[in-house]
Amino acid sequence: MRSSRSQALYRKARALFPAGVSSPVRAFAPYPRFLRKGRGAYVYDVDENRYVDFCLAFGPLILGHAHPYVIERVREQLEHGWNFGAPSEPELELAERVRRHFPSVEMMRFVNSGTEATMHAIRLARGAAGRRKIVKTTGAYHGAHDAVLVAAGSGATTFGTPSSDGVLGDAAKHTIVVPFNDADAMRAAITANARDVAAVILEPVVGNAGVILPEDGYLREVRELTQAHDVFLIFDEVITGFRLAMGGAQQHYRVRADLTTLGKILGGGVPIGAFGGSRELMEHIAPAGKVYQAGTASGNPLAMTAGSATLELLERTGLDGVNALGDRMRKGLSKLAAAHRSRVQGVASMFQWFCTAEPVRTYENAMRCDRDAWHRMFLALLEERVYLPPSQFETCFLSTAHTAKDVDATLEAFATCLERAG
Numbered sequence: 001m002r003s004s005r006s007q008a009l010y011r012k013a014r015a016l017f018p019a020g021v022s023s024p025v026r027a028f029a030p031y032p033r034f035l036r037k038g039r040g041a042y043v044y045d046v047d048e049n050r051y052v053d054f055c056l057a058f059g060p061l062i063l064g065h066a067h068p069y070v071i072e073r074v075r076e077q078l079e080h081g082w083n084f085g086a087p088s089e090p091e092l093e094l095a096e097r098v099r100r101h102f103p104s105v106e107m108m109r110f111v112n113s114g115t116e117a118t119m120h121a122i123r124l125a126r127g128a129a130g131r132r133k134i135v136k137t138t139g140a141y142h143g144a145h146d147a148v149l150v151a152a153g154s155g156a157t158t159f160g161t162p163s164s165d166g167v168l169g170d171a172a173k174h175t176i177v178v179p180f181n182d183a184d185a186m187r188a189a190i191t192a193n194a195r196d197v198a199a200v201i202l203e204p205v206v207g208n209a210g211v212i213l214p215e216d217g218y219l220r221e222v223r224e225l226t227q228a229h230d231v232f233l234i235f236d237e238v239i240t241g242f243r244l245a246m247g248g249a250q251q252h253y254r255v256r257a258d259l260t261t262l263g264k265i266l267g268g269g270v271p272i273g274a275f276g277g278s279r280e281l282m283e284h285i286a287p288a289g290k291v292y293q294a295g296t297a298s299g300n301p302l303a304m305t306a307g308s309a310t311l312e313l314l315e316r317t318g319l320d321g322v323n324a325l326g327d328r329m330r331k332g333l334s335k336l337a338a339a340h341r342s343r344v345q346g347v348a349s350m351f352q353w354f355c356t357a358e359p360v361r362t363y364e365n366a367m368r369c370d371r372d373a374w375h376r377m378f379l380a381l382l383e384e385r386v387y388l389p390p391s392q393f394e395t396c397f398l399s400t401a402h403t404a405k406d407v408d409a410t411l412e413a414f415a416t417c418l419e420r421a422g
């Protein structure tokens with residue numbers, strides 16, 4: 001496989017960016033591929049290799065790359081300008097779509113990333129509750145800001161910094177961390193800090209430690225616990241929103257959150273985030289209330305239009321097709337995994353392969369998998385023209401642009417790599 005251009009660009013990039021990248025998980029050994037083009041289910045690198053893409057920009061591209069309808073709508077918007085710093089109609093179109101699918105979100109604010117969304121949702125919860133502490137689960141990733149860079153998954157774990165240097169102890173001491181899928185630990189954390197916990201923030205399906213599903217009744221129990229102690233429940237649906245169901249994990253698991261954070265698919269791949277909840281809660285946000293939030297590019301018509309076009313298409317096609325592809329992939333991979341002391345987990349159009357025979361129900365389980373074996377398989381799959389997100393602590397995604405043929409070819413590629421690895 002040719003890779004000389006990627007290697008040359010990476011050498012250049014290492015002089016310009018720490019580890020040669022603009023976000024950590026993109027840097028993998030021995031060198032990342034520089035991508036030049038995406039079309040549908042495929043990405044193309046600068047050496048003219050074509051890969052079936054299961055990274056999909058870490059989740060936003062549920063329609064695949066460069067969908068013609070999104071291009072058409074975005075092009076139309078570009079002709080009219082792309083940032084006004086003033087209210088514009090595309091915000092209303094997208095907000096009404098969000099509200100239609102998330103009944104718990106009566107009002108929202110648009111921001112520019114998932115990081116901003118969770119940062120502001122936590123500030124809002126603290127401001128409205130007049131309490132200091134939050135509870136998160138180990139291995140969940142809620143973006144790269146101080147309150148949540150504690151026992152964080154995704155790149156933070158991949159590179160051994162689940163609790164980042166530079167985050168002051170004073171900031172982190174108000175973040176309580178408990179294992180996922182452990183309602184007793186959650187109860188103990190809330191009761192031990194009674195009257196000082198503002199919010200519990202959860203990835204309802206953990207997508208940043210591989211894919212870890214909530215066990216039966218867990219989300220409901222957390223909901224009941226938070227309600228009983230006047231603690232706000234924040235569902236971080238940056239990954240699960242419009243992916244598990246149009247109404248995200250809240251629809252899929254029938255649990256209603258007080259605050260919801262969104263991103264990724266919401267912008268169709270253009271930078272975006274949002275947080276929202278009841279009108280009463282959201283009216284704490286300035287200038288209606290005293291919790292401050294602002295952003296030069298927030299609600300910009302470019303992201304609003306790309307997001308609306310994406311959601312419009314998803315509303316038309318539904319998620320059944322892409323979810324069926326997810327089932328096909330998980331079923332095929334599970335057959336292979338059984339013979340290789342591995343397992344496959346996922347839901348809807350999300351999946352991950354773990355090099356372990358044990359069920360992965362917590363971050364602690366995910367940490368015990370053979371991560372070197374995972375990386376060897378990842379590199380072997382690249383050679384077979386299959387592009388996964390480059391860490392076990394991420395989620396592989398399918399899009400509406402993938403076909404059963406793509407899935408079957410990928411299953412063959414996995415089989416070939418596993419056979420070669422012995």
Ligand SMILES: Cc1ncc(COP(=O)(O)O)c(C=O)c1O
Binds near residue numbers: 238
């Ligand atoms: C669940 C979750 N929350 C928040 C974030 C942060 O979003 P962003 O990378 O847009 O800042 C991510 C990013 O992967 C995420 O997966």
